[in-house]
Amino acid sequence: MVSKKIILSIFNRLFKAFGPQNWWPGETPFEVALGAILTQNTNWQNVERAILNLRREGVIEPFSIYSMDLSKLASLIRPVGYYNVKARRIKEFVSFLVREFHGNMELMKEIDGNILRKRLLLINGIGFETADSILLYALDKPFFVVDSYTRRVMIRHGLIHDDMGYEDIQGIFHRYFLDKCKTHGDVVKFFNEFHALFVKVGKIYCNTEPCCQGCPLDGIKRRN
DNA sequence: GACCAGGCACATC
DNA sequence: GATGTGCATGGT
Numbered sequence: 001m002v003s004k005k006i007i008l009s010i011f012n013r014l015f016k017a018f019g020p021q022n023w024w025p026g027e028t029p030f031e032v033a034l035g036a037i038l039t040q041n042t043n044w045q046n047v048e049r050a051i052l053n054l055r056r057e058g059v060i061e062p063f064s065i066y067s068m069d070l071s072k073l074a075s076l077i078r079p080v081g082y083y084n085v086k087a088r089r090i091k092e093f094v095s096f097l098v099r100e101f102h103g104n105m106e107l108m109k110e111i112d113g114n115i116l117r118k119r120l121l122l123i124n125g126i127g128f129e130t131a132d133s134i135l136l137y138a139l140d141k142p143f144f145v146v147d148s149y150t151r152r153v154m155i156r157h158g159l160i161h162d163d164m165g166y167e168d169i170q171g172i173f174h175r176y177f178l179d180k181c182k183t184h185g186d187v188v189k190f191f192n193e194f195h196a197l198f199v200k201v202g203k204i205y206c207n208t209e210p211c212c213q214g215c216p217l218d219g220i221k222r223r224n
Numbered sequence: 225g226a227c228c229a230g231g232c233a234c235a236t237c
Numbered sequence: 238g239a240t241g242t243g244c245a246t247g248g249t
Contacts, residue, residue, distance in 0.1 A: 041244090041245095042245090042246075042247090043246095043247080043248075045247075045248075046246060046247060046248090049246095049247090078245090078246075079246060079247070080245085080246070080247095081244080081245040081246035081247080082243090082244045082245055082246080083244090083245070083246080084244075084245090085243090085244055085245090086244090
């Protein structure tokens with residue numbers, strides 16, 4: 001059981017070490033959502049190249065993507081890898097956006113988070129992490145994003161077992177911070193920063209075996 | 225040349 | 238339900 005005290009201690013250590021991360025890089029909610037799909041199993045540098053291509057064509061806008069040939073879209077996002085799959089996934093998401101919300105991310109924002117999450121997860125190509133990234137970073141909904149870094153960092157520091165599923169890990173963070181009395185805005189800001197900090201510490205200190213020395217989370221809990 | 229990077233769906237057992 | 242596999246570019 002990870003206590004609230006430990007969760008807050010992790011956050012404080014990371015924030016003290018790295019400061020605000022200013023996530024998610026993206027100019028509009030729609031661009032953030034595209035980025036969430038583009039970055040699947042891919043580093044962010046490649047995503048930036050793809051977004052640059054889309055921007056150069058002036059097509060980072062729902063209806064342009066909606067009416068674009070699949071092959072054209074795939075060629076523009078080529079630098080991210082898996083470009084054929086991701087082109088299809090983007091089309092699926094944009095079709096949903098156009099069909100259900102007239103292509104307007106602001107209208108999507110009006111839907112209850114839990115209901116919207118279920119509907120996003122029905123879209124082919126949108127799994128837990130992508131759905132939560134869209135909810136948190138594009139739509140300001142309080143959903144904690146669990147990615148491979150979050151998982152790895154927590155396992156390395158003995159906070160979770162490696163057989164824990166996505167929503168079990170997410171539940172650790174949701175348990176203490178989704179009280180009705182708290183304003184959503186604070187939790188969204190907190191989850192936003194927290195996830196970005198996990199990625200930061202994971203990239204620097206948790207990419208080799210064993211953990212690198214000097215990690216701000218060193219000694220947070222005895223390793224198993 | 226091997227390995228990794230801000231996953232996901234699908235087949236198979 | 239767990240495990241394996243395809244998808245693919247660009248950096249180290």
